Amino acid sequence: MTNSSSSKKHGPGQPEESGPTLKLQRIKMSKPEEAEKKNLNKKLKDVEISIPIVYGNVAFWLGKKASEYQSHKWTVYVRGATNEDLGVVIKRAVFQLHSSFNNPTRAVESPPFELSESGWGEFEIAITLYFHADVCDKPLNLYHHLKLYPEDESGSMSTKKPVVVESYDEIVFPEPSDSFLARVQNHPAVTLPRLPVGFTLPPPVPIEDTSKRKRGDTKDHPLAQWFMNFSEADELLQLAAARQQVQAHIAKLKRQISLIDGQQQQLRSTSDP
């Protein structure tokens, strides 16, 4: 991420000037191919990469083993919405816990990006996602309110059934670099729109030997049985139906308005002062 730190100008705090050279360095291109790459970059403006994710927590009540300060065991995580490996995009996830925890800043360097702890309190956890250098040099923040206790207060807490709260969202990269694009073009965790006609990407360069790497996906995760399902189909249907209704209403109103307009026209013309 700091690959051009040596060429950074010394300034007060934030460097304010960014020359074109620094930008190109970010995308790791060699100079002779600058012009060509610039063309590619221009085209890339219409292509956005989105990563559907789900983040949240699963919390188990410890039941008999619960103590005053350790009543629940919980895990906060960020996973791919379809449980694919997010390591292709995310380099590191930092979970910022409540200050009452030891070392409240917990960094997770490899997928699955999760953190388990035990405690009694609910609080907001800030999750900062750091991406690989060719993806994005700016981190992204998520906020999740840790939930341990069930919604209905009378609800009995069970050690078998956890409290689960998850949120669906999508990480969007509006102008991905072509190297990023090339690398992830066929990865299941990544959503790519259809590429414009005639647009060819260089073949993906395998970065790591996948067999050596630990599996970063969450398909067989121990908590997977509790993961929620997010289907856009239901919501799309709902929205479509709503839109239809509203559109019908609008049409009706338009008719009524024109009707009144007509009537008023008539009245005006018939009533002479």
Next chain:
Amino acid sequence: MDAKDILGIPKTQLPTTQEKKSRPQKEPQRKPDGISREVYALTGGLAPLMPSIDVSQLKKRPPSDEKVRVVNGVPPTGDYSFAKYNKSVDVVKYTDEEYEKYLTDPMWTKEETDQLFELCERFDLRFIVIADRFPSSRTVEELKDRYYGVSRAILIARAPSPTDVSGHPLVKDPYNVSQEVERKRALSMVLSQTKHQERKDAEVLAEAKRITDSRMASRAAEEPEMPVASHVGSESADRAVVLGDTVSPSSNIQLPSATVVPSTSIIADSASTLASLRMLRVYLRTYALEQMVQAASSSAGLRTIKRVEQALQELGVNLKPKVPTKAVCAEHLELRKEILTLLNLQKQLQYKEAEGSSYRDGSYIDMPGTPKRSQRAGDQDRTFVPESINFGGERVGKRDQKRKGPGRLSEAPSSPAHKRPRKKASDL
């Protein structure tokens, strides 16, 4: 009336004020309660202005050079118990020689300077009092200037070497007349600002802040990288604040607290929102939706926005999509825009109806308990809309009913003059 008595000015009997004047004249004759008439007459028929001091008690007064607190016009008697709290200021005393050597000033005579210093001593450097007592009219700043100037000069003159006193506050930070005058002027200006002016200033400042923020953001978006360390540093500070307050920001902030996302109050356009999103290089879909929604509703007031949300709820749509994919967000945005259009059309319709009613007899729409509703187009706006956005369909029939011809009262059983939740099918 009493004042004239005190001053001994004869009362002039003006015919118009005669009635009023006769009353105070009566007062000495009227007997006050509490003391007998004769005793009251001894005092001359008027209550004394000040309690009189017993001569014998004068002997017991505290020494005259001691400053005492006079309460209600009565100096303290006996030993002055607060004497121990008397503080005094060490006012410089210069000799005539010293005056000639160091302290002469074209603006000030020796006499005046001496007077000033005497007053300073007497009144413990209470310059406002001193200014009041000063024989020739001088402003507080002028007096202060002279006093501090003289004190400073004497201090320096008497010091064995300049370095000894260089640490003294008088020497280090001399009294700056012009600065003081300016400062007080500015203060009084701020104090006398009208509310209107205050609001204007606040607006201007807010606008300036927005402009600088957006400039900073665009600069930040342009530069390729910031040191990661500073990122983490500022973000952990950010997080600490967030956790400390246990307040969750409703929108997802991607940049550290140092830089601010371009505010949509400036970028009202959807297109420019898109452009600003692109500049972010990475963002969350929910955040993008929020920004677009804001941009789309930028022209709408708070009430309208609330109505849009009500409508969404009626339609069974989540205010914030549970599965915010690209398609879902797009649909959601379009739906919101359509609802806005719908609301605008409704308003239009109502205005037209109100207009129309002026061509006919008064009670076009006569609801029990809400006389002349048709005249109050604005109120209609408020009360009419909620019920009309009932997508269950039952109410629509009722609405049509109202539109039939002049003078016909609709059978509305309950007045929608107040906002109600939408479960009204049973009301019909």
